[in-house]
Amino acid sequence: MADDTKNGNDQRTKAHYTGHRQRLKEKFLNSGGAALADYEILELLLCLAIPRRDVKPLAKTLIREFGNFAEAISAPRERLREIPGIGETAIAALKLAEASAQRLAQSRVLNKPVLSNWQALLDYCQISMGHQKKEQFRILFLDRKNRLIADEVQQEGTVDHTPVYPREVIKRALELQATAIILVHNHPSGDPTPSQDDILMTRKIEDVGKQLGILLHDHLIIARSGQCSFKTLGLL
Structure with missing residues (x-):
């Protein structure tokens, strides 16, 4: 019975963040990046790197730690590794965003x-x-x-x-x-x-x-x- 309850809770949690993730994607596609807060842009990036987890808390942690979106994606890799929940795939996603911004500005x-x-x-x-x-x-x-x-x-x-x-x-x-x-x-x-x-x-x-x-x-x-x-x- 306890396992059934746990599985039910897991499924509801998964359904919650899956639905939230879809709504966030639609908000971005319909209204563009200007409609999203810094942590929401980070959340979308982290979704690509961590597809099976609610990454909203992690995105908010990055904003608290570094101050804003630009500071978060440009933070040194060593500092990013100190954040619980941030692995190499997530770091690669953040650094890809940084490199993309630089390449676009250079062009x-x-x-x-x-x-x-x-x-x-x-x-x-x-x-x-x-x-x-x-x-x-x-x-x-x-x-x-x-x-x-x-x-x-x-x-x-x-x-x-x-x-x-x-x-x-x-x-x-x-x-x-x-x-x-x-x-x-x-x-x-x-x-x-x-x-x-x-x-x-x-x-x-x-x-x-x-x-x-x-x-x-x-x-x-x-x-x-x-x-x-x-x-x-x-x-x-």
């Missing part, structure tokens, strides 16, 4: 004139770097028409420092036959204000570039709280 700027599409460039940099836990130094290489021809991460560092070598930056630009560059790096601290080291490094790259015909358009600093442009600040 909107690659091989396009970036100076006339500046907001799309800022969006791409924010998606790619805004949630990184370590400093990353990225170079965007432009051709004579200011089209983005290459986007490369040159260096990765610690939580507050990335070694940058001005001559290596310009050497790579010459190898790609770029005529201009945009520097981008992130501040994991969350504050995009440039440091004195950032300013000195930027001036060195600008000076070396001028000697070899490579124009430095801007240096962007990306943080969770927003972006900072050297050109806008009058530092270039």
Whole structure:
């Protein structure tokens, strides 16, 4: 009798989350992602990775732990593994969502004139770097028409420092036959204000570039709280 009761409860629980899952899918398909809360988007993602379990509590746990959808999918794998109920398949689903967002944002700027599409460039940099836990130094290489021809991460560092070598930056630009560059790096601290080291490094790259015909358009600093442009600040 006890087993029958348990089986009945299991079936009702399964029916509940199966019906909820179907309603959530229909809500998404009918109204789009804007109609869903962050935890509901995560729930749909986790449904694909964990098909036979109610994942709504797990989705809400991720939001409580990391704050929002973007922070959850960009969290380091090591941190995600600390969440009870998150296995490698679930981590793969979250990281696939992160990679998809980055690829979509990149497609909107690659091989396009970036100076006339500046907001799309800022969006791409924010998606790619805004949630990184370590400093990353990225170079965007432009051709004579200011089209983005290459986007490369040159260096990765610690939580507050990335070694940058001005001559290596310009050497790579010459190898790609770029005529201009945009520097981008992130501040994991969350504050995009440039440091004195950032300013000195930027001036060195600008000076070396001028000697070899490579124009430095801007240096962007990306943080969770927003972006900072050297050109806008009058530092270039």
